[in-house]
Amino acid sequence: MDAPPALTRHVVDLLPSGGLDEKLETGRPLRVKLGIDPTSPDIHLGFAFVLDRLAEFQQAGHTVVLIVGDYTARIGDPSGRSKERPLLADEDLDANARHFAGQAFRVLDESRTEVRFNSEWLGKLSYAEVVRLTRTMTVARLLERDDFAKRFAAHEPISLSEMLYPLMQAYDSVAIGADVEIGGTDQLYNLLAGRDVMGHYGLEPQVVVTYPLLVGTDGVEKMSKSRGNYIGITEPPNEMFGKTMSIPDGALPQWWELVVGGEPPAAEPMAWKLELARRIVERWHGADAAAAAAAHFTRVVREGGAPDEVPEAAMPDGDPVHLPALLAEAFGLSTSEARRMIAQGGVRVNDGPVTALDVPRATLAGALVQAGKRRFVRVSASS
Numbered sequence: 001m002d003a004p005p006a007l008t009r010h011v012v013d014l015l016p017s018g019g020l021d022e023k024l025e026t027g028r029p030l031r032v033k034l035g036i037d038p039t040s041p042d043i044h045l046g047f048a049f050v051l052d053r054l055a056e057f058q059q060a061g062h063t064v065v066l067i068v069g070d071y072t073a074r075i076g077d078p079s080g081r082s083k084e085r086p087l088l089a090d091e092d093l094d095a096n097a098r099h100f101a102g103q104a105f106r107v108l109d110e111s112r113t114e115v116r117f118n119s120e121w122l123g124k125l126s127y128a129e130v131v132r133l134t135r136t137m138t139v140a141r142l143l144e145r146d147d148f149a150k151r152f153a154a155h156e157p158i159s160l161s162e163m164l165y166p167l168m169q170a171y172d173s174v175a176i177g178a179d180v181e182i183g184g185t186d187q188l189y190n191l192l193a194g195r196d197v198m199g200h201y202g203l204e205p206q207v208v209v210t211y212p213l214l215v216g217t218d219g220v221e222k223m224s225k226s227r228g229n230y231i232g233i234t235e236p237p238n239e240m241f242g243k244t245m246s247i248p249d250g251a252l253p254q255w256w257e258l259v260v261g262g263e264p265p266a267a268e269p270m271a272w273k274l275e276l277a278r279r280i281v282e283r284w285h286g287a288d289a290a291a292a293a294a295a296h297f298t299r300v301v302r303e304g305g306a307p308d309e310v311p312e313a314a315m316p317d318g319d320p321v322h323l324p325a326l327l328a329e330a331f332g333l334s335t336s337e338a339r340r341m342i343a344q345g346g347v348r349v350n351d352g353p354v355t356a357l358d359v360p361r362a363t364l365a366g367a368l369v370q371a372g373k374r375r376f377v378r379v380s381a382s383s
Contacts, residue, residue, distance in 0.1 A: 006056045010049075010258065012185050013210040015192070020207045023179050030062040030179040033206070035169060035187075038068050041096035043103045044230035045280070046214035046223035049258045051107040053182060053211060058112045062180075066104065067172045068097040071119035072165060103233060106284075114176075121175040122168055133167050136200040137193065142166065145189045166190045170197035178206040185210045186222070214258050219248035237285045241293035242301065244277035252276065300374060313377045315365065320358040323347070326369070330377040338371075347371050 003020045014020060023030055034054060043051070054064045070093045101115050125133070142163050143149055151158050166189065173181060173194040181191050188210050195205035213222040216229025223230045231243045247255060249269040256264045256272075260279050265272055274294065282290035313330040316322065324338035327347065331338075339357065341347055347354050348370040349363065366381035 004060055007060060009056070010053065010211050011209055012212055013188055013208060015195075015208045020180065020209070023207055030057070031065055031177055032057045032062050033065045033067060033173060033176060033178040033181040034183065035067045035069055035172065035181075036097070036100055038070055038073055038093045038096040038100065040225045041099040041103075042225065042232045042234065043100065044223055044225065044232050045259055046216075046230070048107060048233055049214055050182065050184070050211060051104060053209075055107055055109070057180070058109045063112055063114065064108060065114045065116060065176050065178065066101070067176070068100075068115060068117045069169070069172075070094070070097060070117045071122040072168050072172075106233065116176060118168070118172050118175070122171065125171075133171055133197070134164070136170075136197045137167060139163075141196075166193040167197065170194040173198055173206050174201045174203060177203065179204075180207045180209060182209040182211065184213045184222070186213060212254070212258065215251050215254060217243050217247050219251040231280070233284050237281045237289040237293040238296050240284065241277045241281050241290075241297050244280055245273055245297060245301070247273070249273075310368065310376045310378045313369075313379050315361070315380045319361040321361055321364050323354065323357055323359050326364070326379070327371055330369070331371055331375050333371075341371055 003024055007020070008014065032054060034050065058064055070090075073093055097115075097117070105113070143152055145166065148158055148163070169190050170193045172178075174197060178194065178198075181194055183191055188208070191206075191208040191210065195208060198205045215221065216223035216227060217231065218227075218229040221227050221229060225232075231240055235243075244255075252269060252272055253264065256276060260276060265275050267275070277297070278290045278294055281293045285293075311330075313326065316326050316329070323342060324335045327333055327338035327341070328335045333341070338347075342355060342357060345353055345355065349359065350367050364379045367379050369377050369379060371377075
C-alpha cells in the first residue's frame with residue numbers, strides 16, 4: 001500500500017524510492033527513530049515541527065523511538081559547524097534529557113513513545129566491537145560529508161572522535177532495529193550512514209526521511225538556540241508573540257506552511273504576521289493567552305504604551321537621583337549606554353521626555369520610567 005499522505009507531508013528526501021511503502025506493506029507497527037541532542041534541552045518551533053511529523057506516524061499506529069544521545073554528546077557532532085560542540089557533565093546531560101522529554105510529550109503520545117539513551121549500548125561496546133564498526137565505512141566515504149569535506153580542503157583540524165560520530169549514530173539504528181529514521185535535511189549524510197551500517201550487521205536498512213529546516217527569527221539561518229534566533233515552546237506568551245512579529249516578511253510563507261499549516265490568509269504582511277503570532281501562542285498557551293499577548297503587543301509595541309505588569313525598582317540614594325545609575329540598575333545597561341539614551345530622548349518619566357542626568361527625588365517617587373520602546377519600570381515611592 002502507498003504511504004498515507006500525512007506521512008509524506010513536507011518531506012524533502014524519502015530514500016530509497018518506494019522504501020516506506022514496502023515497510024508499510026508488512027502491516028506491522030514501524031519503529032520510527034529520531035535522535036536528540038541533550039546539550040540543548042529546550043524545544044523550539046523548528047524542532048516542534050519535526051515532532052509533529054512523528055506524531056503523525058503515531059496516529060497511523062507506529063512507534064516513535066527517541067534516542068537521547070547522552071553517549072554521542074561526549075563526542076560532539078559539528079553538524080556543519082567549524083568546530084566540535086562543547087561537552088557537558090553527565091548530570092547536566094541527564095537533566096537536559098528529562099527536561100526535553102517532558103516538553104516532547106506535549107506533542108507526542110507517551111504511550112507510543114520509547115525514550116532510549118544510547119549509552120545503553122554504546123557504553124558496552126568493546127574495543128574490538130568498535131573496530132568492527134569502523135570497518136563498515138571508509139575514510140573516503142566519511143569525507144563526503146559536507147562539513148568534513150570543507151574543513152579537510154581548508155586544512156582545518158578534524159578529530160577522529162568527530163569522524164566516529166556518524167558511525168555511532170548509525171549504530172543506534174542497529175541497536176533499536178529502526179525501520180525509519182527522520183531528521184532535518186542537514187542530517188541526510190548521517191541518516192544514510194545508518195542504512196549502510198545496518199546492512200553490514202545483516203539488518204534490513206532503515207528508510208530515510210528528511211524535512212526542511214525552519215529558518216529562525218532572523219529569516220536567514222536555521223532556527224537554533226546557539227544562534228539565538230529561536231522561539232521556545234515554553235517561552236512566555238508575550239515574548240513568543242513579540243518574537244514572531246519580528247521575523248522578516250520573506251520568512252512568512254515558510255513559517256506559515258511549517259508552523260501553522262493550511263492556506264495562508266489573503267492579507268498584507270502585518271495582518272498575516274499578527275495572525276501567525278496569535279496561532280502560535282494559542283497552540284502552546286491557549287486562546288486566552290493569545291488574545292492577551294496580541295493586546296499587549298498592540299498597546300506596548302505598536303502604540304508605545306506601558307504593559308499591564310511593570311517591575312518595580314528601588315529608589316536610589318541621594319537627592320537629586322542620578323538617572324543613569326537608576327537605569328543601569330533597573331535594565332542592566334551600562335551607565336554610558338544610559339547617558340546616551342537620555343541624550344537621544346529615549347527616556348521618559350510619567351510619559352514626559354527627560355534630558356537631565358539628575359532628577360529630583362520627588363519627581364521619581366512612584367513614577368513610571370520608560371527607556372526605549374519596551375523597557376518600563378515603576379520606581380518605589382518610598383523615600
